[in-house]
Amino acid sequence: MAPPETRITSLQNARVKGVVALRQRSTRDERDEMIIEGYRELKRALDNGHHPKALFHCRDFFLGTNEGTLVERCRADGAELFECTPTVFGKMSYRDRPEGLLAVAPQIHRSLRDLAFPPAPLIVVAEAIEKPGNLGTILRTSDAAGVHAVIVCDRCTDIHNPNVVRASTGTLFSLPVVEASTSETLEWLRAKGIQILAATPHTEFEYYSANLTRGTAVVVGTEQYGLSDTWMKAADLKVRIPMLGQADSLNVAAATTILLFEAVRQRRCAPSA
Numbered sequence: 001m002a003p004p005e006t007r008i009t010s011l012q013n014a015r016v017k018g019v020v021a022l023r024q025r026s027t028r029d030e031r032d033e034m035i036i037e038g039y040r041e042l043k044r045a046l047d048n049g050h051h052p053k054a055l056f057h058c059r060d061f062f063l064g065t066n067e068g069t070l071v072e073r074c075r076a077d078g079a080e081l082f083e084c085t086p087t088v089f090g091k092m093s094y095r096d097r098p099e100g101l102l103a104v105a106p107q108i109h110r111s112l113r114d115l116a117f118p119p120a121p122l123i124v125v126a127e128a129i130e131k132p133g134n135l136g137t138i139l140r141t142s143d144a145a146g147v148h149a150v151i152v153c154d155r156c157t158d159i160h161n162p163n164v165v166r167a168s169t170g171t172l173f174s175l176p177v178v179e180a181s182t183s184e185t186l187e188w189l190r191a192k193g194i195q196i197l198a199a200t201p202h203t204e205f206e207y208y209s210a211n212l213t214r215g216t217a218v219v220v221g222t223e224q225y226g227l228s229d230t231w232m233k234a235a236d237l238k239v240r241i242p243m244l245g246q247a248d249s250l251n252v253a254a255a256t257t258i259l260l261f262e263a264v265r266q267r268r269c270a271p272s273a
Contacts, residue, residue, distance in 0.1 A: 019035065037166065052103035132164045135164050186231075196231070
């Protein structure tokens with residue numbers, strides 16, 4: 001039997017305070033929980049088998065007629081349901097324009113050993129990305145490009161940050177995402193025979209000249225400093241993205257998009273074996 005639904009009208013409710021506390025990384029890690037807010041984000045979580053523990057909803061903020069379906073899916077999965085007043089939901093929401101759906105769910109935990117993929121995989125390695133929006137956008141792009149896995153190395157922003165979930169539009173749940181150290185990731189890539197591609201302005205080899213049809217890890221680095229010396233020294237391919245204007249660099253998420261869709265182009269144009 002589905003659990004009963006509770007209505008919350010007070011900002012002092014312990015459940016409300018518990019959700020707000022999950023904005024802090026220390027609380028998320030201590031409780032092994034994360035926030036999933038928004039229709040697309042929640043739907044992608046459910047579609048990919050990630051089931052919330054609790055769902056808070058407010059019909060006053062619904063943008064359409066399909067939100068009720070997600071509420072019922074959460075109810076059927078055994079999540080605790082809480083109907084909230086607009087004031088209460090607004091307190092918990094971290095969005096400027098709430099959509100009336102906010103779930104608390106378990107965190108995602110995968111290791112490199114869990115990854116399985118076809119021959120010649122396309123992988124993204126994101127080293128020490130600092131901004132949640134950039135990490136989320138990299139995940140969204142990786143999903144669109146059919147990337148087989150994303151490995152987050154030496155994390156600065158954890159993958160469970162609510163803004164990562166939001167910027168990824170829920171593709172965090174559709175992709176195999178792993179957090180690992182640089183050393184173990186390098187060892188794993190070498191053992192799998194996957195070439196390492198790094199983007200740098202200090203090379204004459206342009207990105208579209210690289211062979212990206214074989215197993216490839218596209219490695220991208222911090223917004224301010226780029227890739228560490230460890231990754232640059234380990235790279236099998238160093239490529240540059242031509243800069244024709246006055247800007248001397250691209251946002252890390254934009255650079256990732258260019259490199260991944262060049263790999264997509266090459267793989268779609270490659271002759272069949």
